[in-house]
Amino acid sequence: MSEPAANRVDCRRERYASSFAEEVAAENHRWRRSRNGSVSETARFPTTRLRRLRRSDRLRALVRETRLDLDDFVLPYFVGPATEPNPDLPALGRVSVDDLVTEAADAERLGVRAVILFGIPDEKDAEGSGAWDEDGVIQRALRALRESSPGLVLLTDVCLCEYTSHGHCGVLDGEEVDNDATLELLARTAVSHAAAGADAVCPSDMMDGRVAAIRAALDEDGRGETPIVSYAAKYASAFYGPFREAADSTPAFGDRRGYQLDPANVREALRECELDVAEGADALLVKPALPNLDVLRAARERFDLPVGAYNVSGEYAMLKAAGARGWLDERQAALESLTAIKRAGADLVVSYWTKELAGWL
Numbered sequence: 001m002s003e004p005a006a007n008r009v010d011c012r013r014e015r016y017a018s019s020f021a022e023e024v025a026a027e028n029h030r031w032r033r034s035r036n037g038s039v040s041e042t043a044r045f046p047t048t049r050l051r052r053l054r055r056s057d058r059l060r061a062l063v064r065e066t067r068l069d070l071d072d073f074v075l076p077y078f079v080g081p082a083t084e085p086n087p088d089l090p091a092l093g094r095v096s097v098d099d100l101v102t103e104a105a106d107a108e109r110l111g112v113r114a115v116i117l118f119g120i121p122d123e124k125d126a127e128g129s130g131a132w133d134e135d136g137v138i139q140r141a142l143r144a145l146r147e148s149s150p151g152l153v154l155l156t157d158v159c160l161c162e163y164t165s166h167g168h169c170g171v172l173d174g175e176e177v178d179n180d181a182t183l184e185l186l187a188r189t190a191v192s193h194a195a196a197g198a199d200a201v202c203p204s205d206m207m208d209g210r211v212a213a214i215r216a217a218l219d220e221d222g223r224g225e226t227p228i229v230s231y232a233a234k235y236a237s238a239f240y241g242p243f244r245e246a247a248d249s250t251p252a253f254g255d256r257r258g259y260q261l262d263p264a265n266v267r268e269a270l271r272e273c274e275l276d277v278a279e280g281a282d283a284l285l286v287k288p289a290l291p292n293l294d295v296l297r298a299a300r301e302r303f304d305l306p307v308g309a310y311n312v313s314g315e316y317a318m319l320k321a322a323g324a325r326g327w328l329d330e331r332q333a334a335l336e337s338l339t340a341i342k343r344a345g346a347d348l349v350v351s352y353w354t355k356e357l358a359g360w361l
């Protein structure tokens with residue numbers, strides 16, 4: 001009578017392995033086929049020595065898995081009524097439209113391919129009407145840049161918080177942001193940006209249904225070719241501090257936790273992404289980047305759209321401050337951070353280091 005094959009193997013193993021642990025070790029020593037069919041080796045020292053490929057710059061470069069490429073980076077600009085440099089955080093200074101033209105040409109010469117514009121209007125009101133004003137700061141900036149730097153990719157942030165007197169991302173109903181009343185204003189803003197020359201619009205308000213509203217408005221205006229890069233997973237984060245100074249968008253009361261994501265949640269972030277995809281988003285952004293690399297990775301695995309990350313002002317400020325104090329090497333720490341964001345799955349990265357990165361690469 002022939003015994004089952006599995007039993008035969010067990011008997012043989014009993015003969016050669018003095019203990020279960022040894023058996024496992026012996027098993028690990030062999031070449032085996034992993035689940036995806038590729039051959040992998042779980043070998044041990046001294047046969048396997050991972051240091052072999054780390055011995056020189058050239059060898060390390062040969063096997064490097066993740067590289068930084070300026071094609072993937074977006075430089076933010078804060079465009080306001082007057083230029084106000086920020087000596088501690090240079091990328092968070094404000095520029096006038098005239099100076100933006102010179103600055104952007106300079107950045108483009110260094111190799112920067114794309115910018116994202118945030119506007120600081122002369123005057124704010126309860127609705128944030130400066131956001132869609134045909135002669136608003138972003139609309140003027142777009143027309144000027146379209147002319148002066150035709151090759152530069154121009155993205156615009158679409159939100160109301162820089163334009164509202166109360167600093168919230170939408171119009172208010174009492175002390176709450178009125179989601180549905182805000183949608184029409186965001187759509188109007190997006191259309192005005194596209195009309196002024198934006199290559200893509202980036203809604204960052206976190207209102208429900210904004211991508212659908214913006215898509216419909218763009219299409220109705222004959223701008224079916226304008227993509228929507230949605231800040232799909234934007235968290236209520238403490239890391240936006242320096243940005244709020246630059247954009248003058250600190251809420252006059254309360255905070256944004258009533259509409260931005262709770263930093264404790266990742267599944268909810270994926271639902272946000274899913275809804276934005278269903279509503280017609282062309283690319284998804286996760287913001288902030290470094291505290292949410294797991295979210296970025298999860299979005300990368302779940303969706304086939306381009307997924308990007310916003311390496312926010314607080315992430316930039318921390319390294320700038322530590323670098324200025326000599327506590328760490330800013331350049332090395334910045335490159336490591338940006339590489340980690342790419343490695344986690346970002347196709348594009350919005351970063352305040354983009355211009356410096358052009359010099360470093």
Ligand SMILES: [Zn+2]
Binds near residue numbers: 162169205
């Ligand atoms: Zn906002």
